[in-house]
Amino acid sequence: MGIYEFNQQFAGKPVINWDANQPLADAENHVYRISIDWDDSEAGEKWTDRLAMFLDDPASAQVTGLIVGFWGGEPGDESAAPVVEALVAARDRLPLLNGLFLGEILAEECEISWIAQTDVSPLFEAYPKLEYFRVRGSTGLRLGAIRHARLKELAIECGGLGRDLLHDVFASELPELEHLELWLGAEGYGAEATVDDLAPLLSGELFPKLTYLGLRDSEITDDIAGVLANAPVLERLEVLDLSLGTFGNGGAAALLASPHAPKLKKLDIHHHYCSDEMIERLRGLGIEVEASEHQTPDDWGDGEHRFVAVGE
Amino acid sequence: MRSVSDAAHRPRYVVLGNPGCRRVGLFQEALVRAGLAPALLVSWLDLLTGRDDLSVTVQPGDVVRIESPGREFEVERELLAWGAESADEEEFDRLSAQRLQALTFERGRILAPRQWYLGFRRALARVSTQLEACGDVTTMNDPAEIAMMFDKPACHAHLREAGIPVPEALGSVQSYEELLDWMERCRCPRVFVKLAHGSSASGVVAYQFQGDRHQAATTTELVREAGEVRLYNSRHIRTLRDPHEIGTLVDALGRHRVHVERWLPKAGLDGQSFDLRLLTIAGEPAHTVARLSRSPMTNLHLLNDRASVERVREQAPAVAWEAALDTCRRTAAAFPRSLHAGIDLAFSPDFRRHAVLEVNAFGDLLPGTLHAGQDTYGAELAALSRAA
Numbered sequence: 001m002g003i004y005e006f007n008q009q010f011a012g013k014p015v016i017n018w019d020a021n022q023p024l025a026d027a028e029n030h031v032y033r034i035s036i037d038w039d040d041s042e043a044g045e046k047w048t049d050r051l052a053m054f055l056d057d058p059a060s061a062q063v064t065g066l067i068v069g070f071w072g073g074e075p076g077d078e079s080a081a082p083v084v085e086a087l088v089a090a091r092d093r094l095p096l097l098n099g100l101f102l103g104e105i106l107a108e109e110c111e112i113s114w115i116a117q118t119d120v121s122p123l124f125e126a127y128p129k130l131e132y133f134r135v136r137g138s139t140g141l142r143l144g145a146i147r148h149a150r151l152k153e154l155a156i157e158c159g160g161l162g163r164d165l166l167h168d169v170f171a172s173e174l175p176e177l178e179h180l181e182l183w184l185g186a187e188g189y190g191a192e193a194t195v196d197d198l199a200p201l202l203s204g205e206l207f208p209k210l211t212y213l214g215l216r217d218s219e220i221t222d223d224i225a226g227v228l229a230n231a232p233v234l235e236r237l238e239v240l241d242l243s244l245g246t247f248g249n250g251g252a253a254a255l256l257a258s259p260h261a262p263k264l265k266k267l268d269i270h271h272h273y274c275s276d277e278m279i280e281r282l283r284g285l286g287i288e289v290e291a292s293e294h295q296t297p298d299d300w301g302d303g304e305h306r307f308v309a310v311g312e
Numbered sequence: 313m314r315s316v317s318d319a320a321h322r323p324r325y326v327v328l329g330n331p332g333c334r335r336v337g338l339f340q341e342a343l344v345r346a347g348l349a350p351a352l353l354v355s356w357l358d359l360l361t362g363r364d365d366l367s368v369t370v371q372p373g374d375v376v377r378i379e380s381p382g383r384e385f386e387v388e389r390e391l392l393a394w395g396a397e398s399a400d401e402e403e404f405d406r407l408s409a410q411r412l413q414a415l416t417f418e419r420g421r422i423l424a425p426r427q428w429y430l431g432f433r434r435a436l437a438r439v440s441t442q443l444e445a446c447g448d449v450t451t452m453n454d455p456a457e458i459a460m461m462f463d464k465p466a467c468h469a470h471l472r473e474a475g476i477p478v479p480e481a482l483g484s485v486q487s488y489e490e491l492l493d494w495m496e497r498c499r500c501p502r503v504f505v506k507l508a509h510g511s512s513a514s515g516v517v518a519y520q521f522q523g524d525r526h527q528a529a530t531t532t533e534l535v536r537e538a539g540e541v542r543l544y545n546s547r548h549i550r551t552l553r554d555p556h557e558i559g560t561l562v563d564a565l566g567r568h569r570v571h572v573e574r575w576l577p578k579a580g581l582d583g584q585s586f587d588l589r590l591l592t593i594a595g596e597p598a599h600t601v602a603r604l605s606r607s608p609m610t611n612l613h614l615l616n617d618r619a620s621v622e623r624v625r626e627q628a629p630a631v632a633w634e635a636a637l638d639t640c641r642r643t644a645a646a647f648p649r650s651l652h653a654g655i656d657l658a659f660s661p662d663f664r665r666h667a668v669l670e671v672n673a674f675g676d677l678l679p680g681t682l683h684a685g686q687d688t689y690g691a692e693l694a695a696l697s698r699a700a
Contacts, residue, residue: 001606005580006661017662037660038576069662070577106661108577108585108608114522 001309002107003136003157006033011065011099011132011153020050024059031099035069047071048086055093065099065132070109079116079140084123091126098150099132112310113159113189117141124148131176138165138190145171155181155214159311160190163197170200177207181214181241186311191219195227204232214241214268217308221272225251229258241268243290244309248273252282261285271309273297323450323700325351326370328359328439329379330387335677336379342689346697356381360390360435365442372447375696378439378458380674381432382511385417392424395431402484405567422507422515422532422543426569429509433459452692453673454649461647461673464508464571474646476639477667479504482572488559491572495521502575504608507568511672514545515565518575518608519558528552529608534561543568549607575608576667579659581619581627586610587658587669588624588636591676591688592644594651594695597637598683599676600624611656611670632663643668652676652692 008015010031018032034054036047047068054060071083080102087100100123103115115137121144124130131152135141138158143165146154151174156165161184169182180201185191198215200206213233215224221242228234237260242251247269255261256278266288272295274282279291297304325343329336331353340350358364370376381387389412396409404426407415415423436455443449461467471478482494482503495503501522507515517530529551533544541564552558562570578585584604589611591599602619603610610616625633640655647653654675659666676688683691 004585004606005583017664019664033662035662037662037665038574039665106577106580106585108580109661111520111527114525 001307001311002112003310004106004108006069006104006106007067007101010067010101010134013065013099015067017069018050018054020053024057024063027059027062028064028096030063031065031067032063033067033069033104036072037070041072045072046082048082051083051086051090055090061093061095063094064096066094066097067101067104069103070105071103079118080120081118084118084120088122088126094127096129097127098129100127100130101132101134101136103136104134105136111159112137112157113139115139119144121146124151134181138162138185141165143168143172145173147173150176152176153179153181155179155183157181157183157217157310158185158190159183159217160185160187161193162190163192166193166197170206174207176209178209179212179214180207180210181212181216183214183216183244183310184218184220186219186308189311193218193220195220195223198224198227202227202231202233204236210236211238212241213237213239214243215245216241217244217310218242219246219306219308221245221247222251222254226254229254229261231260234258234260235263238265239268240264240266243268243270243272245271246273246306246308248306249275249278252278256281256285262287266290271295273306322348323373323375323696324349324371325375325377326354326366327351327377327379328354328356328366329377330357330381330384331355333379333383335674338677338679338687339377339379339689342687342693345690346693348693351377356384356387356435357390359439360387360394366439367442367445370443370446370449372449374446375450375452376443377452378436378455381435382674388423388428389415391428391431391435393431394434395424395427395429398427398430398434400426400430402569404569418544420533420545422510422545422568424568425507425509425515429462432462432509450696451649452651452696454647457647457650458673461650461653461671462509464506464510464670467671468571468573471643471646471668471671474642476643476646477665479573479576479667479669482574485562485570485572486566488562488566490566491519491562494572498574500574503572504575505562505565506571506573507565508571509569512611513609515543515568515570516609517558517561517565519562520575521555526553526555526558528558528561530561531609532561532565534564549609576658577661578610579627579661579663581623582617584617586619586624587656588621589672589675589678590636590640590655590657591678591683592640592653592655593688593691594699595641595644597640598691599678599681599688600683601678601681610658628659628663632659632666636666639666639668643671647671651695652688 013031015031018034117137117140119142124146134155136157262285264287268290270290271293282289297306407424436459440455485491502520505517517528519528533546535542586602586604587610600621602624604617654672656670
C-alpha cells in the first residue's frame with residue numbers, strides 16, 4: 001500500500017499544480033506544487049529547470065508555500081540533492097517561504113521507500129521563516145540536529161523510520177514546534193524505533209509547545225499507546241494521532257486507563273484494528289475519535305497479522 | 313420522420329453471442345425497453361462449428377451486433393481449434409487439436425491466448441464473409457476493428473499513428489532478459505507487461521526495478537504441473553520481489569506474446585489511484601466511470617471501487633477534462649465502423665497529461681451506469697435510430 005493522492009491543502013492554503021504556461025495569480029494565497037513527469041523527463045527537462053522557470057515569474061517572490069513533487073530521473077535513482085541545492089540557492093528569491101513539502105510523490109510515481117532523499121539540513125538555515133516542513137521518504141534522508149526559531153510543523157512521512165533520524169529529531173531545538181509527525185513504518189522497510197527509543201519524546205521535555213503528536217503508520221502502535229498512556233507528553237497534547245498503523249483493542253485499553261487521554265481534543269486512529277465496542281468506549285472519554293478505515297487482520301493459521309497503511 | 317410505432321420501419325436485430333450470457337440478456341432487455349422485438353440470436357458455438365451461418369439468419373435491413381465470445385469454455389476451445397490451424401508470423405505456444413479435445417474447464421486458466429486470438433481473428437473474418445453475403449445490413453461493430461482492438465500491439469500502433477496519446481511501447485519482448493535489456497535501453501524502470509490478447513487484468517504484470525530492488529505486482533499465478541508451466545488468473549494481487557520468480561513469470565507470458573509499455577503514473581481520487589472507462593457511442597463520449605485502486609491494476613475486476621464522473625470533474629481542471637474528451641472523440645474516430653468503443657484513459661498525477669491505455673471492443677458492459685438517463689445499450693439503440 002502506498003499514497004495515491006495529492007494533498008489539496010498545505011500550510012493552511014490550497015495547493016495548485018504549477019503550470020509553466022499559467023502566470024502566477026494570487027500567489028500569496030496558494031501553495032504551488034512543482035513536479036516533473038515522464039514527458040518532461042524524456043524532453044531532458046530537470047526539476048531544477050522548472051524551479052528556475054517558476055522563479056522567473058516575478059510573482060514568485062510572493063509565494064509562501066512550495067511542494068516539491070516528483071523530481072524526475074529514474075524513480076528513486078536520482079536523489080533530492082540537486083533539488084535541495086537549488087532551493088537553498090533560491091533563498092533570496094523566496095523571501096516569504098514558510099511552508100515546504102519535499103517529495104510529495106505518489107506510489108504510482110515511485111514507491112515511498114524508493115524515494116531517494118538527501119541531507120535536508122541546509123534548508124533550515126536557508127529559510128529562517130519556515131513554519132511548515134514535511135518530507136516524504138526516509139531513504140538517504142538526513143535532518144541533522146535542527147536549530148530553528150520558527151518551525152511549527154515537522155513531519156517525516158515514510159515506510160520505515162531509522163533510529164538515526166529519530167535521534168536527529170530528538171536532538172533538534174525547535175522552541176515553536178507544535179505539530180510533530182513521525183511515520184514509523186514497517187520493519188521490512190527500515191523501521192527501527194522501539195518504544196524505548198521514543199522515551200526522550202514521551203518525557204515531555206522536548207518541544208515545549210507541542211500540541212499535536214503523530215506516531216503514525218507503525219507496526220507497534222499498541223505498544224506505543226501503552227507507554228503514552230502515562231507519559232508526561234500526553235498531558236500537553238490536544239491531538240494524538242496514531243493513525244495509519246496497527247492500533248487495536250490493546251492500545252484502546254491502555255488509553256482508556258490513562259489519566260491524560262480524557263484531556264485530549266482529538267484521537268486519530270484511522271486505519272485501525274479496534275473493535276466497535278472499544279471505539280465506543282474511547283468516544284465515551286468525551287473526545288473526538290477519528291476511527292475510519294477499520295481493518296481486519298490477516299490470519300494464515302499462524303496468528304494475526306496487522307499491516308500498516310503505508311509500506312510498499 | 314419515422315415514427316417509433318411504425319412497425320414496418322423498425323429494424324430487426326440479430327446478435328452473435330453466447331446464449332444465456334449476461335451481455336446478451338441486458339441487450340435484449342434494452343430492445344424491449346425501446347419497444348423493439350428481441351433480437352434473433354446466432355450462437356458463437358454454432359457459428360464456429362458450422363451448425364449456423366449468419367447468412368441464413370440475417371436479412372437485408374437487419375442490424376447485427378457482435379457480442380463477446382468470452383466466458384464460455386466450449387467456445388474458447390473451438391476458437392483455440394480455429395487458431396490451431398492458423399499460420400502465425402512468429403512462434404508462440406500452441407495447443408494441438410488433440411490436446412484441445414482432452415482439455416477440461418479450469419477456472420482462471422490462461423490457455424494459449426495467441427492461438428485463441430488467431431482463431432478469433434479467423435472467426436471474425438468468417439463473420440465478415442457471411443455478412444457480405446447478406447446484402448445491405450447495419451453492423452453495430454465491425455469484425456476487422458474488433459480484431460484490431462483485441463491485438464494490443466496493433467491497436468497501440470494504430471492509435472499512435474492517429475496522434476492519440478498512448479504510453480510509449482517497448483517493442484516486442486519474448487523473455488525477461490529481453491525485457492530488462494529494453495528497459496535499460498529506453499531508460500524505463502517501470503513497465504506494464506500485458507498479454508497481447510488478454511482482457512482486463514489477465515496476464516498483466518506491473519514491474520519496476522531500481523538497482524537490485526525488483527517489484528512486480530500481478531494477478532497471474534504460475535503453477536508447475538506435469539512438467540509444464542501453467543498460468544492462471546487470480547483475483548488477488550501478488551507482489552513478487554525475487555527477480556528469478558519475476559523472470560519465470562515474464563518468460564512464461566512471453567511465450568504467449570506480450571505487449572510492453574511504460575507504466576505511466578496515474579492521478580489519484582479519494583485516496584486511491586484511478587483511470588476512466590469511457591464509452592464512446594457514435595463518436596461521442598457517453599457513459600463514464602472512474603475505477604479506483606490501491607494497486608497498479610485499476611481494471612482488475614468489478615470489485616474495485618468506483619467513483620462518479622462528477623468526482624473526477626471536481627478534481628481535474630476543466631481544460632484537462634475537455635482535452636481528455638477530445639482524445640476520446642479522436643480515438644473513436646480511429647475506429648469509424650464501431651458504434652461504440654470502451655476507452656480506458658488515465659490522467660497523470662497533476663492532470664497535465666492523459667493517455668489512452670486500452671480500447672475495448674466489448675467495453676459497454678457497464679451495468680448501472682447511466683448517461684442522459686439511459687444505460688449503455690439503450691443509448692446505443694437511440695444512436696442507431698437517430699442515424700437511421
